[in-house]
Amino acid sequence: MDYSKEIRHRARCLHCGDKIKYGRADKKFCSDDCRASHHNEALKESRAFRRRVLARLVHNHDVLMHLMETGVESCPLIELSSQGFSPDLMTSCRKVGKHMECSCFEIKYIMTASRIYSISKIQNVSLNLQNCNK
Numbered sequence: 811m812d813y814s815k816e817i818r819h820r821a822r823c824l825h826c827g828d829k830i831k832y833g834r835a836d837k838k839f840c841s842d843d844c845r846a847s848h849h850n851e852a853l854k855e856s857r858a859f860r861r862r863v864l865a866r867l868v869h870n871h872d873v874l875m876h877l878m879e880t881g882v883e884s885c886p887l888i889e890l891s892s893q894g895f896s897p898d899l900m901t902s903c904r905k906v907g908k909h910m911e912c913s914c915f916e917i918k919y920i921m922t923a924s925r926i927y928s929i930s931k932i933q934n935v936s937l938n939l940q941n942c943n944k
């Protein structure tokens with residue numbers, strides 16, 4: 811990574827914005843506290859983002875599970891969106907023939923530009939999970 815521009819213009823702490831009065835030319839923080847706080851905030855944001863994504867995935871899973879329990883095997887994306895389903899989120903996606911086979915945890919489905927169909931449980935999920943632990 812090229813820090814040359816950042817170093818040239820760096821004169822202020824990345825966390826508090828105070829002037830960095832001493833230290834190496836590439837020093838980014840005015841103190842250890844600022845460095846730690848900066849990294850803790852970045853970690854906190856990353857965790858909050860992951861929690862939000864996981865909550866949306868869990869909601870997608872609930873919607874798909876409800877469709878399966880009520881015998882629905884195909885559903886327009888517009889109807890799913892009205893139920894809060896996020897078609898852009900999935901746990902895996904692969905091209906099978908001309909179609910995109912997606913999954914949300916142990917539920918798989920085919921997704922087109924306008925609908926999902928062939929909603930079903932993935933067989934041998936426990937086997938897949940064992941492979942993940944290796």
Ligand SMILES: [Zn+2]
Binds near residue numbers: 825826828840841
């Ligand atoms: Zn600072």
